[in-house]
Amino acid sequence: MVKVPTQLVTWDDIVNWSQGLANVIKKAGYRPDIIIAVSRGGYVPARLLCDFLLVENLISLQSQHWTEAAKVAEKAIIKFPYRVDLSGLRALLVDDIVDTGDTLILARDFIISEWKPAELKIAALQWISPVAKIKPDFYYIEVKEWVWFQYPWTRLEDTIQFLRRILREESGSKKVWTAQELKDRFLEYYGIYVGDTYFNLALETLVETGYLAKSEEKLYIVK
Ligand code: AMP
Secondary structure, X not given: OOXXXXXXXXXXXXXXXXXXXXXXXXXXXXXXXXXEEEEOXXXXXXXXXXXHHOOOEEEEEEEEEEEEOOEEEEEEEEOOOOOOOOOOOEEXXXXXXXXXXXXXXXXXXXXXXXXXXXXXXXXXXEEEOOOOOOOOOEEEEEEOOOOEEEXXXXXXXXXXXXXXXXXXXXXXXXXXXXXXXXXXXXXXXXOOOOOHHHHHHHHHHHXXXXXXXXXXXXXXXXX
16 A cells, blocks of 8 residues: 555646647637646646647746645745736636645636636646535546646656655654665655656755765665
């Protein structure tokens, strides 16, 4: 049994899902004049939707909720609450996934009250229906059991945080690791492998930032 159910998402998945989502939006007859990406998770899907829906206007809004992979922060905030005038425009707010929904609720309310588009609809690649506080107007995949989706644009960030969690949780009994032991434990905890490039880069980053020390025998020691 893994500790954190995790699914590795590839770039190809993202292109396919975004194309599928664009079809859902087209079939519903919604023709946005402008797309608003929720930063940071909505960036890639929003850019792909611009392509699949032939939309030229793309802006973003940073609404942040989760500070660490698979760990929720206390509340969502709008990081840079700038103002633009969207009156007369049909807007589409795009994110990667609706989990709690707090990020999107905050972004939606801010946009409606401050940017005032003629219409605002929400699209997400995935919607975790049992936990989400809102249902997006358009989604491609309904997720019925909570999973952490390891998207390709957070591969390094997530791997670093996943490794830190292992090191933290095991630090009572184990302080010296080989890279292979960490790799094996990673698979036990998360059930995925991110590939050598990302895994090694994550280990190097943990050494660079002083979280780990590297000895001659290539052991990684928790400082
Ligand atoms: P939320 O406010 O809980 O709906 O989630 C805010 C953001 O956190 C999402 O747009 C994602 O970028 C990230 N996130 C939340 N839950 C997950 C998950 N289960 N898998 C991957 N990313 C997630």
